Amino acid sequence: MRIQILGSAAGGRFPQWNCGCGNCVAVREGKFSGKARTQAQLALSADGSTWFLAGASPDLASQIESSPALHPRALRHSPVAGVVLGSADLDHVVGLLLLRELQPLRVYAAPSILRILREENSMFGMLNRVEPQVVWTSMNSGALFPLLSADGKDSRLRCEVCYLSGRYPKYVKTNTADLARDEATAALFFESASGKRVAYVPAVGSLSDTLLAKIHRADLLLFDGTFWSDDELLRVQGSGETAHQMGHIPVEESLRLLRSIKVERKMFVHLNSTNPILNEASPEHQAVRQAGWEVAEDNWQLEL
């Protein structure tokens, strides 16, 4: 299985357009010991020719362009066969609107997420202007399912979803009583034919035993690295919510909670612009590395 990290930042990118925090200023001035990053985005493939996306970030068009494996190989073509969505957060779904150029794709999401996109937001209708175009497919937790392209071809990748007790984005208008409580946020697991597993958990507010057990079985873990500390936004900006209030376990806490996991390769992803681990010269970055974790970067190509 090939895995490309097309983007590794949290919503808003790094640097963020209206953020003048120390990290953002330094990286704009070229004085930062670390890299700029686009919003979190994964691409996965069993054979290197058919690819599935985990999430659809607002930076998706430039992310695809910067990855030769995802370039078209015919007049109208894309190696991207489909997208698996783990939430309805803007930084996870806006990229679908960039894939509107009449391309056949299969989009997997929880029933509640599909409802939010298709019933509350008419713009996604641009993905169904012609036939064949986007095939919307509900996914349920509990079992591996094969990832199929729009025409039903098996990609030889399988996916398993684990719904987390997250919250729906603040824009959602549908009465939450009409949405499944547990479908707001998902951890996504991708498995190759040989049984290698990637765990993609970019947003998680608490660790259940079920999730922990599934993480233990992964060969590669990409985990929520949004904030280093719970009060990070409050300290940097002087206002805002805590990491936990926003549905994220802070990294300093995750390092403790996940101290004993035995995963071959583990990295933090979905990094907010304020997170000190972006700075490779920081003690926080060093602490992460010393604990055996990596800090994901854009354009990393991995193989399992």
Added chain:
Amino acid sequence: MRIQILGSAAGGRFPQWNCGCGNCVAVREGKFSGKARTQAQLALSADGSTWFLAGASPDLASQIESSPALHPRALRHSPVAGVVLGSADLDHVVGLLLLRELQPLRVYAAPSILRILREENSMFGMLNRVEPQVVWTSMNSGALFPLLSADGKDSRLRCEVCYLSGRYPKYVKTNTADLARDEATAALFFESASGKRVAYVPAVGSLSDTLLAKIHRADLLLFDGTFWSDDELLRVQGSGETAHQMGHIPVEESLRLLRSIKVERKMFVHLNSTNPILNEASPEHQAVRQAGWEVAEDNWQLEL
């Protein structure tokens, strides 16, 4: 007045993610006599410190980042005070969703466009999570109005809108009988305190006498350069609509129709990936230049 062309391509960018036409392949391979381009986007300012955007392209976050004048100058700040929308096309409005990070902004648009965004697409609710954030302001045709920031401060730029007989995007669900027929597409005119005028007409299907008269009064014209010829998509892709069916006058026709206009500087913008004028070595590009027109590029900075 300062004008920045932050993006000059039509919807889908150049190259386009799923397009393997001659232009797209050549520019990806570095063998093209011309430049890659992001989606059409203008920024305008009377004083160089407060900026208004014409349109909100899906590439807006990277476009802002690549323009130092638009970088924040405080912990949470943006020189971008507002946005003027000329249509509800995705390549003209998706960028608003990228400006969601709690920043005060004023967004001007036709009443029908505001209705499509705010009533059909719940995601735009992210622009009204806190107070102050986005102030939605209806604009009507027929008179210059001052462009104000969200807190009412005058930018010393004025705007005039001229509604064109375009069509609403195909995603729109509201019954068209409930939308004003003439508000689907607008030409936007920006005027400085000294009376200098920019005409921004990225999508226009026919030239009315009213529009022509307004274009004549401009010092800088940015005009619809989507397609060179009416049957361009059909010839390049083997399928698709004509330029006119998609609401665009092809460039070869505009060169004739606008032969006699006396505008100091005139350029084609909103260039589709299939357009031969993107290729600076093409006879079509030469024809445009010989007729006294320019082919707009990303990152051009102009002053009037």
